[in-house]
Amino acid sequence: MSEHATSRIQAALSRRRFLQGTTLAGFGAFLAACSGGSSPSPTGAASPAPGDTTPPSSGPQQPTGPLNFANWDAYVDVEDDGVTSPTLVEFTETYGVEVNYANAQIEDNAGFVATIRPQLQAGVDTGWDLIVLTDWMAAKIVEAGWAEKIDEANIPDAVANLRDELKGLPWDPNQEYHYPWQSGATGIGYNSVSTGRELTKVADLFDPAFATKVTLLNEVRDTLSLIHRMLQAQGLASDNPSEELTVEDVQAVVDYVQPFVDSGHIRAFTGNEYLADFGTGTTWAAIVWSGDLASSAGPDDVFVYPEEGSNIWTDNMLIPKGAKNKYTAELMVNWVYDVERAARLANWIYYISPVNGVADAITELDPEAGDNPLLFPPADVVAKQHPLPNWSEADESAILDLFSTLTGE
C-alpha cells in the first residue's frame, strides 16, 4: 500500500478508536447521571435511595442516616447563604448523622402525597423518614394507617413541651403518630397605602373600590371556611360551624363568590404567589397566611385577623410507614421541641410555635418578636380561631368539584 493510504488508514483507525472511547465515556456518564440524584430537590442532595443504614442493634439504639426530611419552603432557619441551617447543623454535630433536608420539596399537600401514595399503598419505603403535612392531610395519612407510631421514650422534650391547645385532636387523640412543626393562621392581608383605609373583615375584600385587585387562596379549605363565616355574620348562611361545612354550605359560598369572579373583581386564586403580587402592586388585598406577610412583606403590607374569625392550621411532622431511619426521625422530632431551639426556629420562620415557653425565650433573641401578634395571637383572637374543615370522601369530591367551577379548572 502507498504511504498515503497507510497513513490514512492509521488516521482512520485512531479516529475510530477515539469515537469508541468517547461513546463509552458518554454512556458511562449517562448511566452515572441516571442512577444519581433524580428527585427535583433544590438543595440537590435528596435522592430517594438513602445511603446504607446499619440495622438497629440489640443494645442502645444508634441513630442511622442520612435523615431524609421533606418540608415546605422557608420553614427552617437558614444562615445568610440561604442554605445552611444552624438547627440542622447542630443536630448533625450532636448525633453524627447527616440531614438530607429537602427544602420546598412539599409545595402543596395533595401534590406531595401523590408522589408517595403508590409506595405507601404497596407498603414499601417511600424514601422519606420525616414529612410535614397540614392537619387534614395528616389525618388522612394516619387514618389510612400509613404513619409509623412514634416511640414516646425517644421524645421526652416533645411530650413535655407540646402546647395543650394542640393535644387531643380527634384523628390522633393520644398523640401517637404526629407532632406539630408550626402552626399558622389564615387571615386578611392588605397594602395600607393602596387601599387607603384599614380593613378588618373578610367582607372588606368585596368592597367595589378594590375591583380587580383582590385574590383568594386556591387552598379550598381556607377560602371556603373564611367566606362561610363571613356569610354567617351577614345572615346569609346556615349555622353549621366552619369545621363541618356541608355541600349545601359550599354551594351557598360558590353562588356568592361566582359573580365576583366573573366580573374580574377577584382576579385570581393563588398560592404563595400573592407575595410577589403585593410587591408589584398588582394585589391590594387578599386572603393570606400569617407567616408570609410577617417575614417577607413590604413596610405597607398589613396582616389582620378578620372580625368574623380566622383559621388556625398546623403543619405536622409524620414518619411515613417503612421509613428506614425511624429512630433518627424521632430524635429530630425531639430536637426541635427544646425551648431554646424552638424559639430560634420561630424567630426565623415567623409562624406560630407549638412549643410551650417560646414566647418568653424569644424575647431574649428579639424583643419585638415576643409582642408580635402574628407569632403569639392575643387571647381574643384565639377565641375566634377555627381549625380547617375535614370531609368524608364523598363530600370532598363534590366540594372540590364545586370549587373547581370557581377556579375555572
Add this chain to the structure above:
Amino acid sequence: MRRPRWLIPWLLMAPGLLWLLAFFVLPNLQMVAMSLSSGTIGTGFQLTWEFNNYLGAFGRFPDNFRNSLVYGGLATLLTFLIGYPLAYGIAFRGGRYKNLLLFLVIAPFFTSFLIRVISWRIILGDNGPIIAIARDVLSLVPANFSIINTPLAVVSGLTYQFLPFMVLPLYVSLEKIDHRLIEAARDLYAGPWRRGGLVWGAAGGALLVGVLLFALGYADPSLDGLLGSLPVMVVGGFAGAGIGSLLVSESFVRVTFPLSLPGVFAGSILVFIPAIGDFVNAELLGNPKTQMVGNVIQGRFLQQNDYPTAAALSFILMAAILVAIAIYARVLGTEELTGGRA
C-alpha cells in the same frame, strides 16, 4: 453462518423499539384502561368500559379546550412572526456572530422554567416596567389597565417560553439555503414585492390585529366589537402593507420562504404541541377564565384524584393534536416538508 439480511434493520431498531414499548406503548395502554374505568381512589378503579367518561369530560370543559386551542395557536403564530425575522437575521446577516446570537437566544433556558414564568409575573405586574412605559410614559392605555392575569399575559408567557423552539429549526432550515438561488432570482428581475406585498401585507396586518383583539378578549365577538376595532385593524393593515411592499422582496417570497418550509413545519409543531398542553403559564399568569386543558388535567389528577376523567381528557387532547397536525401537514404539502422540491 450468514446473518439473514432481513434481521439487520430490526436488530438496529431493537433498542429504540423496546424503549418505546416499555415507556410509551404500555403506559398509554394503561391510561386507556384508566380512562374507561370508574371508581374513586379510596375504593379503587375498575375497568367498566365507561365510554361516558369521554363524553362527560368533553362536555364539562369545553371552555378549557377552546382556551388551549386559541392560546396555543396564538403562541405558535406569534413565535413564528417574531422568530422568523430573528432566524433570518442570524442566518443571513449573522456573519461571525452567528454562534453568539444563537447562544443569546437559548441563554434564558439555563434558568429554571418556573423561575422564568414567575419573573414574568413581576415584569407584567401593575407597577412593573411594561405597564409603566405604556401607561405613564406613552399614555397608550387607561389608568386601570393591567396585563397580569389576562389572556394577553398567558399568551405572552407562552410565546416567550417557546420562542427558542421556533427559532432553532428555522435557523437550521434557512442556513442550508443555497445563496446562488437567490442571486439567480435577482438576476431574473426579482425586486421589492410591491403589488403582492401591498395586498397580502394589508390583509395580513389587518387580520392579525383583528385576531389578536378578538382572541384576547379586547373586542366583543359582535358587530359593535367589530366596528370598534376597525380603526386599530386599519392601522395594522397600513403597517402590514408597508412592511410587505417595502421590506419583503420577491426573491424571498418565491425562493427563500418555500425552501424554508421544512423548518417552518418543524418549528410550528415543536411550539404548538407543548403549548396546547401547557398549564404553568395559565396557572401563574392567568385568571379563572383562562384556564387551559392542562390545568384541568393537573387538577383532576393531583387534587381530586379523579384519574378516569383526567386520562380521558389526556386522550382527547392527544387526538385533537394529531388531527391538527395531520391537517397542517396536508395543507403544507409533504414534498415541501421533506425538502424534496420547492
